[in-house]
Amino acid sequence: MADKRRNLIRNIVTLAAIYAIIQLLISFDIIDQHLQLNLFLLCINIILAVSLNLITGFTGQFSLGHAGFMAIGAYVSAVMTLKLHLPFPLAIAASAVSAAIVGVLVGIPTLRLRGDYLAIATLGLSEIIRIIALNIDYIGGASGLADIPRYVNWPWIFAMTAGTIIIIYNFIHSSYGRACIAIREDDIAAESMGIDIAHYKILAFTIGAFFAGIAGSLYANYFYFLKPNAFGFMKSIDILVMVVFGGLGSITGSVVGAAALTLLSMVLQDLPTLRMILYALLLLVIMLYRPQGLLGNAELSWKLLKRGDKDAAATNSK
């Protein structure tokens, strides 16, 4: 018990420290515009990766359509702030909720599908979302939507990222989360233990979509500009690579994966082709030699850091 409390205090202190240090660095201009852009992109990627991990890593539902949920969030937020001049908190809430509603709508019919069929169906749905966005003139069509007001600053993005991680972490460690993990391990066995599979699958999709919607809203109100083709198949793959790289079933793994790949694209931004080749090789090497990802389903924690790498490896192989 005392251990738990100590951990909680340590986590709160760490979060507060991260927030304060970066806020200071931003106000003293040590983190310049370019770095700040990448930092914000990193946080958005963390939200996306962690929320996809809930669907794919913890519940075992292979989704290739996460960018579609993000697109919904981004466009709802952009329309509300740019066209309807509503306050940003309202817009971000609306985009999360509308993405979640689409998540339910996607979740219900695709429940009958599993594995690769589900993957291809979610991919199809996100492509449909993109093609519809391409053909609506009100939101700019193919040329996109520009001059979206920039409301997102460090406090916003930090609060949303930390909030996503904390909520999903607690969800996973509740009885709901254990039900999701049971479905991932063996859905037939889970069903015979009395778990309502349909309910939990939809729940996972809804929560995942909810946070992807938040990520989309942050994206729209930071980058001024949206176009449908930013939310294509490649974006979904991007998010998936982060999750797989960090470890399917590890939240801290997703954070590490998002950080590593955002850094990689920051360093290689002038060489986009080389970046994609590295991406592809990374995927292949991980799948061939370490299919469970960097962290497997272990979490980075204070305990793990103390025990050192050797024991960490032992936990992973379990």
Added chain:
Amino acid sequence: MAVLLQQLLNGISLGSIYALLALGYTMVYGIINLINFAHGDVYMIGAYIGFIATALLGLGFIPALLLSMAISALLGMAIEKVAYRPLRNSSRIALLITAIGMSLLLEYTTMYIAGPDTRSFPTVLTNRQYSFMSGQVNISSMQLYILVISIMLMILLQFIVQRTKIGKAMRAVSMDKDAAQLMGINVDTTISATFAIGSALAGAAGILVGIYYNSIDPLMGITPGLKAFIAAVFGGIGSIPGAMVGGLLLGMIETLVSGYLNSNYRDAVAFVILIIILLIKPSGLLGKNTGEKV
């Protein structure tokens, strides 16, 4: 009436390309239960080989077609050996992610080597227009080539699968891998052969499309690849006649939608069909319904 006929003709030529590609998907899926995402990129490589053969080596159409089929077949076998074989006993998600990785690798390596620009094919075939119904319906010789070559390849495939030893082995392995092994069938060779045949068909589709649309680029395989997979699901995945029917139907529906409704929604049609078919009849038009095994 003439417009409808013209649309159907265009749809059939587009559809036979989809069918050629869908055959590769369906064969691979039937034998190792994998959506081979890299298949669309084998088609792209096939188009590039065709380009090299005709523009740089100055070969004629038929030698270029054969060369591109042969190299695509080798590429397919290499992909299977390097990426899929080591993972044969791991989870399906791992296999699918490997396939996506392989697809990205092929796309961007080609882009790195050949550059991202669209290239145009040299004219290797004299293109003639044949008109019917007082000029209202046109069919080009290129469309005829596509049709004839696709039909010939499909007949050849049916012959291989139904009448030869390796075809029998392929059918046996797709039915039950372990039992086939017990009967003395070399499963590895059979899977390799499946990839070779499927990839050769994709290579043929690639060069046909390259000549028909006269432009190729490193990312040309993504959309046709996805659509051909949808065609395979539409017809019933694992079924060879299903892939042909699915491909032709998808091609026709697509041209009809872009002709009569709105061409902007052309790409969405395939995905809508996919979702409808998955919800109503997941086993596809000609597929067999298999129960769930515990």
